[in-house]
Amino acid sequence: MTIVEEQSIEIPKKREKEANSKRDNVILRVENMKTYYPIIGGFFKRRIGEVKAVDGVSFKLHRRETIGLVGESGCGKTTIANTILNLVPITKGRVYYKGKVILKSTETKEVLKEILSSITFSTIMDSVSYFFIAKMKKLLEKLEIELFHLFQKLKIIISYFPEKIREKISNFLYRTAKRYFRSKSSFKNKIRRNIQMVFQDPDASLNPRMKIVDIIGEPLKLLKNITGRRKLRKRVLELLNVVSLKREHLDRYPHEFSGGQKQRIIIARALACDPEIIILDEPTSALDVSVQAQILNLLKNLQKRFDLSYIFITHDLSVVHHIADRIKVMYLGKFVEEGTVDDIFNNPSHPYTKALLSARPTFDPTLRRERIILEGDVPSPINPPAGCPFNPRCQEKDKHIGCGIDEPRKIKIEGDSEEHFIFCLPFIEEKKSYKGWQFISD
């Protein structure tokens, strides 16, 4: 095992061409995503704390690829999905879709930093005027007063500029500032069409008062501007055929379907806008095994047919082994291990992954082996343990250096594929010897 600092994993320059082609293939990139839920309470409804649901997660999703997110309930899998879809505001970090930023933090401090970092000396010379400040007044109210003071100072400098430049500059700054606040509205139109989601509970995600045509037709109307009853029905029927449902199902209500059929309808709805990414949040955990097999087969076929990329969220390791190409194992808002399917299942390296794999029941009663049974429960993400979040339950905590003190580091597992990393602390190689130490008496 060698320890790689996170920054040093950049691809070397020699292979940049290859990397470029690979980068084109990256369809979604998440960089250091953090999503905290505020806890509001106490006197005056102050913010008294935060739940660190996702705490610094980065990954890339390639075209036609399935990423499996595995972890116990409450580890933040679903929050990652919700954050990518902007259903929950991101606290820190960025999400790129085809190289373009689609999500970034809207927290005042973060925005302030962004804007300030983009203002260099030349842009100051180029920008800002009375006009700009008037237009920005609304935005500025949102921001901290610091920024306001900054502009107050700038105002004096800039007032000396000729009017022509002032106007030019004002437009530029207005545009840049607007960009930061617009991400939400632009997201709605462009990105939702391309990133779709399938939720866990098929009953809860279908409106019981709508017919199937209306349920599947809704995204077509809203996002694809297909109007006209006939056109709509035709397209919906096509979609139903894709998921092996028939014409007679068009005008039925959700309660007339079984669980597996409901899940098919939800998949058809997700496919309605020709998405490129589908986020599947435990799509089979509410289903029976035989129906689960049908849905998994269907998902695999669809991926081939429509060039889809999946983010597959599950807690079932055998399902993820069947469907995923790469796996990320999560624990308490952080990745603990990532790699290809073979890496994870043939050579699980993080103690949590080991425990998770051994906890899974086998189907051969003659092979009842000794399992690693973790002690206790998952700690609360409001107050996660110091150092490595897994250290209070870890069965190997005596073998590493500083488990309860240091943040875990990204460690490459050698001998496996290039993508196999664990987030852990280095092994204690040798016990420290006290030979030759001199104690100075006080």
Add this chain to the structure above:
Amino acid sequence: MEDIESRNIANLEMETDKKKILEVKNLKTYFYTEEGVVKAVDGVSFNMYEDEVLGLVGETGCGKSVTALSILQLVRAPGEIEEGEVIFKNVDLLTLKKKKMRDYRGKDITMIFQDPLNSLNPVMTVGTQVKEVFELHQREEIYELLDQKMLEWKNKQNRIKELEKKLEDNETNQRLTKEEISDIKNEIEKLEEETRDRPTYRSILREKSRKILEEVGIPDPEEILERYPHELSGGMRQRVMISMALSCNPSILIADEPTTALDVTIQAQILDLMKDLKNEYKTSVLMITHDLGVIAEICDRVAVMYSGNIVEYATATNLFKNPRHPYTKGLISAIPTLDKKKKELDTIRGSVPNLIYPPEGCRFHPRCDYRLEVCDKVRPLLTQIGESYFVACHLFDPQYKDSPKYEWGKEELERTRKI
């Protein structure tokens, strides 16, 4: 027909030297709904043996939970137990009156439900709920224990008085040495410490609850007794449920999907705990689940249910090594495994039949790949085909050895296409 059934049930004995503890014979539970009669359980028979785990496995709506509820007579309003016998300790539970049944329920036969949050009362502390079980079923035992403890307590108090008298005498007589005096003083101190609290009914209850919670691996049980269910995690709640179920040392524990609502690592903890407790208390367990993995992990015998019937009944090792019934085969091959990565999972054609109008003959025949001509006419019964191995399928019945294989029509195949 009746004759065949009774013969069949009589033969349903496993080769084992263990004592039979529960016998379910031809149990039928129907639900009378507005749309028609739902035959949720339609002629289920099985035996449970002492100190063994029987797994009842099947898909949603196959009647496994209703079977369990019927054993305890907890079936609700539109449902009625039509026929059958549930024999426990030479008593047919189905003939018992409501009040009489209550003595068995929760004491000899207990149940753990799937969702621990819904089965614990949210407005009562854990302690109150655990104590309630003892109060309901072990009141006499507790009073006996109380008498015993009171006697001990009184004896100790008398002893203190005796010793104190000795010391008083000593002041006049001066017969005791210094060492003896200090010994006596120490003993008095110790006894006083022990008799500080007078034993009460409540203190015994509390002690008992604390012990049972400790047994199921709950850390700091004193504090947990004061907590409300919502303050505990899912695994902890399930542990509390198990402790309540085991508190009266039952002979049969029915576990209805005890780990479905839990995570894998917590599931492993709970299964491990159940195994340990089973060995310690010698309780037979009826494990109801849809997860074949859980069955393989913990069960000695398995009964596979499909659409209200048991289709296969065998020891777990045999069943997983060589499943015979086409449904079991389909079920096992539908699970993705880690050993071999298949491109496509095998599925069972069609979907689960409506229980109001179940298919004629074998209920699995519209989905069966090995279907014979007789399958939609004659209903197969559980018959023995090997050592401790029962299957309800015509494929293994010598009577229909020569029956021709059914030719699937094109339309039919299209309708029930594998997807």
